[in-house]
Amino acid sequence: MDIFLQQIINGLVLGSIYALVALGYTMVYGIMGLINFAHGEVVMLGALVALSVVSVLAGSGLPGVVIALLGLAVAALVCMAVGFTIERIAYRPLRKAPRLAPLITAIGVSIVLQNLAMLVWGRNYHAFPPVLPASQHEILGATITSLQLAIIAIAALMMAALVLLIQRTRLGRAMRATAENPAIAQLMGVDIDRIISFTFVIGSALAAVAGLMVSANYSIAHYYMGFILGLKAFTAAVLGGIGNIAGAMIGGILLGLIESLGAGYIGDLTGGFLGSHYQDVFAFFVLICVLVLRPSGLVGEKLAERA
Amino acid sequence: MQFSRLSRMTVVLAAALAATACGQKEEPKPQTAAPAPAPAPAPAAKPEVTVRLGHVAPLTGPQSHLGKDNENGARMAIDELNAAALEIGGAKVKFELLAEDDQADPKQGTIVAQKLVDAKVNGVIGHLNSGTTIPASRLYADAGIPQISGSATNPKYTQQGFPTTFRVMANDVQQGKVLGEYAARQLAAKSVAIIDDRSAYGQGLADEFEKAVSAAGARVVTREFTTDKATDFAAILTKIKSKKPDLVFYGGMDAQGGPMVKQLKTLGLKATFLTGDGGCTPEFIKLGGPASEGQYCSLPGVPLDKMPGGADFAGKFTAKHGQIQLYAPYVYDAVMVAADAMKRANSTEPAAYLPAIGKTDYQGVTARIRFDDKGDLQDGSISLYQVREGKWVYVETLGGNPAEAATAAVSEAKEAVKEAAVATGEAARAVGAAAKEAASEGVKAAAGAVKEAAEATKAAVEKK
Numbered sequence: 001m002d003i004f005l006q007q008i009i010n011g012l013v014l015g016s017i018y019a020l021v022a023l024g025y026t027m028v029y030g031i032m033g034l035i036n037f038a039h040g041e042v043v044m045l046g047a048l049v050a051l052s053v054v055s056v057l058a059g060s061g062l063p064g065v066v067i068a069l070l071g072l073a074v075a076a077l078v079c080m081a082v083g084f085t086i087e088r089i090a091y092r093p094l095r096k097a098p099r100l101a102p103l104i105t106a107i108g109v110s111i112v113l114q115n116l117a118m119l120v121w122g123r124n125y126h127a128f129p130p131v132l133p134a135s136q137h138e139i140l141g142a143t144i145t146s147l148q149l150a151i152i153a154i155a156a157l158m159m160a161a162l163v164l165l166i167q168r169t170r171l172g173r174a175m176r177a178t179a180e181n182p183a184i185a186q187l188m189g190v191d192i193d194r195i196i197s198f199t200f201v202i203g204s205a206l207a208a209v210a211g212l213m214v215s216a217n218y219s220i221a222h223y224y225m226g227f228i229l230g231l232k233a234f235t236a237a238v239l240g241g242i243g244n245i246a247g248a249m250i251g252g253i254l255l256g257l258i259e260s261l262g263a264g265y266i267g268d269l270t271g272g273f274l275g276s277h278y279q280d281v282f283a284f285f286v287l288i289c290v291l292v293l294r295p296s297g298l299v300g301e302k303l304a305e306r307a
Numbered sequence: 308m309q310f311s312r313l314s315r316m317t318v319v320l321a322a323a324l325a326a327t328a329c330g331q332k333e334e335p336k337p338q339t340a341a342p343a344p345a346p347a348p349a350p351a352a353k354p355e356v357t358v359r360l361g362h363v364a365p366l367t368g369p370q371s372h373l374g375k376d377n378e379n380g381a382r383m384a385i386d387e388l389n390a391a392a393l394e395i396g397g398a399k400v401k402f403e404l405l406a407e408d409d410q411a412d413p414k415q416g417t418i419v420a421q422k423l424v425d426a427k428v429n430g431v432i433g434h435l436n437s438g439t440t441i442p443a444s445r446l447y448a449d450a451g452i453p454q455i456s457g458s459a460t461n462p463k464y465t466q467q468g469f470p471t472t473f474r475v476m477a478n479d480v481q482q483g484k485v486l487g488e489y490a491a492r493q494l495a496a497k498s499v500a501i502i503d504d505r506s507a508y509g510q511g512l513a514d515e516f517e518k519a520v521s522a523a524g525a526r527v528v529t530r531e532f533t534t535d536k537a538t539d540f541a542a543i544l545t546k547i548k549s550k551k552p553d554l555v556f557y558g559g560m561d562a563q564g565g566p567m568v569k570q571l572k573t574l575g576l577k578a579t580f581l582t583g584d585g586g587c588t589p590e591f592i593k594l595g596g597p598a599s600e601g602q603y604c605s606l607p608g609v610p611l612d613k614m615p616g617g618a619d620f621a622g623k624f625t626a627k628h629g630q631i632q633l634y635a636p637y638v639y640d641a642v643m644v645a646a647d648a649m650k651r652a653n654s655t656e657p658a659a660y661l662p663a664i665g666k667t668d669y670q671g672v673t674a675r676i677r678f679d680d681k682g683d684l685q686d687g688s689i690s691l692y693q694v695r696e697g698k699w700v701y702v703e704t705l706g707g708n709p710a711e712a713a714t715a716a717v718s719e720a721k722e723a724v725k726e727a728a729v730a731t732g733e734a735a736r737a738v739g740a741a742a743k744e745a746a747s748e749g750v751k752a753a754a755g756a757v758k759e760a761a762e763a764t765k766a767a768v769e770k771k
Binding site: 003006007010011013014118122123124125127130134136143145214218219220222224225228259260261262263264267275276277279280 | 542
């Protein structure tokens with residue numbers, strides 16, 4: 001039982017991170033119908049910037065939480081700037097182009113960002129300095145660190161704030177209007193260029209938070225980390241129903257749980273025929289199942305609504 | 308009007324290009340096929356030959372820090388060879404490195420290998436990973452290009468029957484055996500959990516470890532798997548925790564090993580962590596943080612500072628490229644072995660110098676390099692290291708060179724016999740001095756010494 005609970009905790013931590021990244025995919029898709037494949041690299045940049053700031057401040061004697069927050073602030077600013085720039089350079093000129101064109105520039109931007117990061121931070125792995133308190137708590141025999149508790153709590157808070165922003169504010173209404181029909185929204189006086197930029201900036205800020213969480217929890221950051229993380233988060237977004245905010249959260253958490261429980265139990269269930277290295281396969285197996293059985297995702301809107 | 312001028316210009320340009328291209332072709336051909344030989348400024352006294360060595364390692368992706376390290380090792384060897392201005396077959400030799408990136412991906416490995424074969428390189432150093440080295444080795448073998456890897460340790464690489472495959476590092480059968488015995492005996496592990504990254508290297512090493520550790524009397528409680536790109540090991544470590552092993556063995560690279568050991572401690576596992584050469588890097592300690600303290604790894608060969616010229620190599624490398632990650636000295640040796648074979652064969656042609664590689668007896672910075680008939684390093688020794696106060700500290704060298712150890716023991720025994728004989732002679736002289744009792748005592752002592760020497764010889768032979 002304690003092992004099962006431990007796997008649930010592992011899955012929740014992983015899922016919270018996926019959910020935050022998935023939100024970035026789903027928001028952009030919801031508004032523009034574009035899959036921003038460079039989003040994973042924005043997470044990577046967030047992780048590396050935060051880690052660099054934290055490393056510099058690690059010896060300053062400030063409390064760990066303050067250092068992490070400063071790292072997060074810088075990372076969020078950098079990511080927001082990067083997200084804004086990506087949209088201006090790579091997507092805005094192609095807004096009227098066929099759908100495939102921005103998809104290809106997205107992949108191009110992803111490669112450029114990856115190589116830039118390689119030039120700046122090198123090929124080495126970077127370890128996250130142990131500034132955050134790592135006290136462990138026992139719950140019914142399972143272990144959870146305060147950092148992991150914080151990750152789950154912060155992810156939940158950010159998601160709640162995002163839902164409030166979209167459902168309750170003027171800006172959120174403009175975003176929803178743009179998602180529904182950009183042309184009509186523009187006729188109604190919505191500055192859709194500004195709204196789209198804003199969407200990228202919010203998504204990138206969430207990516208920075210996720211980046212800090214990944215590097216702090218797994219104590220590792222690397223210029224290559226965005227690729228797999230981005231793919232998994234994209235899968236989570238599709239699983240929940242891409243373009244749907246609640247769907248991204250549910251998809252992310254669910255995917256984390258599926259991976260964690262799957263990797264923990266598949267060996268026993270299949271009598272050793274399939275092993276735990278199939279952990280990554282679950283994500284893509286789920287992606288295929290969703291695309292075949294329910295292309296609109298678990299809580300996805302009907303496709304007709306978005307035409 | 309404008310159009311015609313443009314087209315005329317194009318024609319002129321094309322003609323000029325063609326002329327230069329032809330001019331290049333008409334130049335006297337050097338012995339090896341070089342694509343663009345540097346235009347000779349003055350008629351050189353001796354012809355110059357460009358020897359091109361291919362080098363393949365992952366330069367992008369999760370293992371790129373190790374790949375770049377390998378490349379730096381090869382570059383350093385090439386620079387030193389060029390500085391030494393070698394002459395082979397009556398021509399001045401200039402070495403050139405064609406560095407390629409295989410992304411640690413077997414598919415990419417064969418694509419890059421084909422590229423090097425098409426470029427007609429004189430030899431190949433690499434690849435880094437066993438998984439890329441094995442499929443690529445077939446292409447090199449078909450083209451007759453010698454291949455020397457400094458780091459591919461999977462036994463299959465040299466067991467395919469190709470005459471072109473060599474490695475300057477002990478293979479995983481040797482390493483896995485030493486690690487398994489070390490875990491069960493010195494570390495006194497009764498139950499062991501094994502994880503590998505399902506790469507040809509990780510899986511091969513873990514398989515050999517499993518065999519050896521079971522043979523030495525420990526119980527393997529579970530075998531788990533991950534990939535060489537993973538960062539999250541919570542799920543498999545949670546499962547391992549439920550089996551309560553004394554020791555966790557990981558067959559894989561540092562990029563996974565470091566975070567793994569950290570997550571192992573976070574989950575509250577109390578097992579000792581042991582890994583192979585892939586985790587034996589400063590990077591492992593950096594990534595594992597305090598959790599890496601007290602953990603073990605193994606590395607083929609003996610520590611660099613114990614080798615003749617090793618400390619010198621380390622100093623020069625660090626000054627030029629920074630900290631040695633892992634395989635740079637081995638790759639350096641691989642290049643030197645190729646150059647050494649060319650010198651002995653007095654040719655840079657693959658077909659001519661390939662047989663000379665097999666006869667190598669070269670004192671490298673990592674080991675005395677001699678190959679067996681498969682192209683494996685003879686008598687490769689394995690050294691164990693432990694993290695103490697944030698550094699890999701040398702513990703001991705195992706396996707090693709049984710033949711050499713036995714020879715040393717035999718020669719020691721011989722010395723003892725000789726001493727005993729001298730003592731007998733002295734005793735005989737003492738007889739002449741009419742001290743019978745003393746003499747008989749001396750003879751007895753001498754006989755004892757002879758007996759001891761014989762026993763030592765016997766022990767040495769048994770050890771062998």
